[in-house]
Amino acid sequence: MVPVAAILCAVAAAVALAIVFQEPLKSMADRLVSSSRSPTATPSQSGFSRPVLPEPVPTRAPASVPARTSEPTPTPTPTPTPTRTPELTPTPTPTRTPTSVPDPVDLAYAAIHSGDCLDMYNTGRGMSRTAPVSVDCRGDSALNRVVAVTTSAATCPNGVGREGVSHTNRNNSTTVLCLERQFRPGQCFPGTQANRSATSGLLIVVLDCFATQLSASLGNAVMNIRAVTSASQSCPVVNGYQVANWPVLDGTTKVCATVYLVTT
Incomplete structure (x- = not known):
């Protein structure tokens, strides 16, 4: 059986130790309480502190990005080779060809038709006119009547008082007037x-x-x-x-x- 005195001594020693370590334990308790409020460490059951991780902030799920389809690689356009523009040669101003003026005799012969009467007549040395003139067939000046207009005197009618009067036009064509004299008393x-x-x-x-x-x-x-x-x-x-x-x-x-x- 343990003596009472020994028990009392042990109690007294424990009280003394408690008094001695009271302050340090209090300080330690305050630190532990402070640590429990701090987000950085949490006391473990073993008496050691461990870092307290901050609560994870919920992150927004990334928007779904449509899958990128592979685009065909564009064929590079070849750079055109620059061509040398030829120097423009000034176009010469064309010279105006003088307008050919119709020959008045050509026009006079072209104006005569079969059935017309003329004051032109044969003088024995040629015709009295270079260019024929149509006149009234009832007048005394109507000395010849045109029975045909052709291109050859050989086609004119034959007979006394008939003849073919030929004219070469400027374009080398031929106009022939087949004439028939209009005989009247007094001529x-x-x-x-x-x-x-x-x-x-x-x-x-x-x-x-x-x-x-x-x-x-x-x-x-x-x-x-x-x-x-x-x-x-x-x-x-x-x-x-x-x-x-x-x-x-x-x-x-x-x-x-x-x-x-x-x-x-």
Whole structure:
């Protein structure tokens, strides 16, 4: 059995120790309480402190990003090779070709048509006009009538008092007027007389009835037309004058003329 005295001694010793360690334990208790309030450490059952991790902040789930589809790699466009622009050569100003002025004679012939009458006539040395002029067929100046317009005199009708008048145009084309003389009383033409008889006559030629001299190529007489009749009729009698007659044109018409001898 333990003596009471020993027990009392042990109690006294414990009280003394408690007094001695009271202050340090209090300080330790305060620190432990302070540590429990601090977010950085939590006392463990073993008396050691461990770091207190902060509560994790809830993070927002990242928005779902659509899967990136692979895009085709673009084919690089080749850089065009620069071409050298040729220097522009100034276009020369074209020279204006002078407008060809139509020949007035060409125009005159082109204006004549079949059935027209002309004051142009054969003088025995050529035509009285360079360019034909259409006139009224009922007038005395209508000495010829156009029966055809062609390109060759060979196609004109034949007959005494008919002829083809040819004209070469500026473009080298040919215009031929087929003429038929319009015989009327009072007109004249040259001829030849021998032994008081008319032997020939140039009925296509229009002659001045008062001519007193003729070239040898025309003859030696002036034939003055007294009548134009049908071929079946007789010519009128003219006292003191010889009357000669010639079938003309297509042969159905007859010209009656007196003969005047002239010098050559």
